[in-house]
Amino acid sequence: MTAYILRNIWQKIILLVFVSIISHAIVHLAPGEPSLVDPSNPRMKAEDIARIRAAFHLDDPPHVQYFYWMRDLFSGELRSFKDGRPVLEKIGDRFFNSLALFLVSTLIVWCVAFPVGVRAALHRGGLYDKAATLVSYALISIPGFFLSYMAIIFMVKNFNVPVVGLQTFGLEEASFWFRSMDRLWHLTVPALMAAVAGTAVLSRYVRSQMLEVLSQDYMRTAYAKGLSDDVAVYRHGLRNALLPFITMFGLMLPDMIGGSVIFETIFAWPGIGRLGYEAILARDFPVILTLNFITAVLVLAGTLISDVLYAFADPRIKFQ
Secondary structure (H helix, E strand, O other): OHHHHHHHHHHHHHHHHHHHHHHHHHHHHOOOOHHHOOOOOOOOOHHHHHHHHHHOOOOOOHHHHHHHHHHHHHHOOOEOOOOOOEHHHHHHHHHHHHHHHHHHHHHHHHHHHHHHHHHHHHOOOOHHHHHHHHHHHHHHHOOHHHHHHHHHHHHHHHHOOOOOOOOOOOOOOOOHHHHHHHHHHHHHHHHHHHHHHHHHHHHHHHHHHHHHHHOOHHHHHHHHOOOOHHHHHHHHHHHHOOHHHHHHHHHOHHHHOOOOHHHHHHOOOOOHHHHHHHHHHOOOHHHHHHHHHHHHHHHHHHHHHHHHHHHHHOOOOOOO
């Protein structure tokens, strides 16, 4: 397995280089440039624009700009067009906020979707299955931003509690316990909204996979041996249905950046997704390119993790 992992990592590094080149080309093909973000600013003179272009190598050919970007990125000297701060420092300031939101929403999705999907499969055609199907399709159909706005209005109007931002304004002098609970509250609501659609979709996949597994001969053998429903379903059936979900789990890692943009923007959550949105509005090329690069790394890392987990989920899979 070690040889397979090392070979896979080498292949993904080569692929990452090609992805970074294409991403760099696409970003620079977009109309506009950082020096023209606010041309109406009376303080922005021609010499100021020329100085900005020279400082960020905007007058150089695209391939030269690419090498400058890669050099500054890996040396930690890459700076934002918007405020001159190091890009990695800006991303690091918001990384753990996005990580917390991602982990909580993912935990909600997987802890709710699997029991719902398995029970729907066990009671196929019954009242529970029909109700779960109706609710799932309804949650898939309703846009996430609409549910988020409704949640904010509901909480403020009925309970007069703030749900926007990282914490409630004016609690700097409160106790550590109270501030921790306030942070947890502000994290829970956007995490729930981010998990709604994912829970509905994943529960449908779990139901479909479990229906296929329950019809297999080894499941009938397990029941014939006198195994309980829990042991037969969760120890034998669910394990054999896990392979598609391992793939889905690996591909969920990039959601920490791309999948949280809407919810971080609506809830004013200071995360990486919101940082990317602000960078697009400001045409902050270094931040945009770095976030694209990190997203590509997460995609490739997720596929590698999925490949390795296959062997643990199914002993029949061997890496040769």
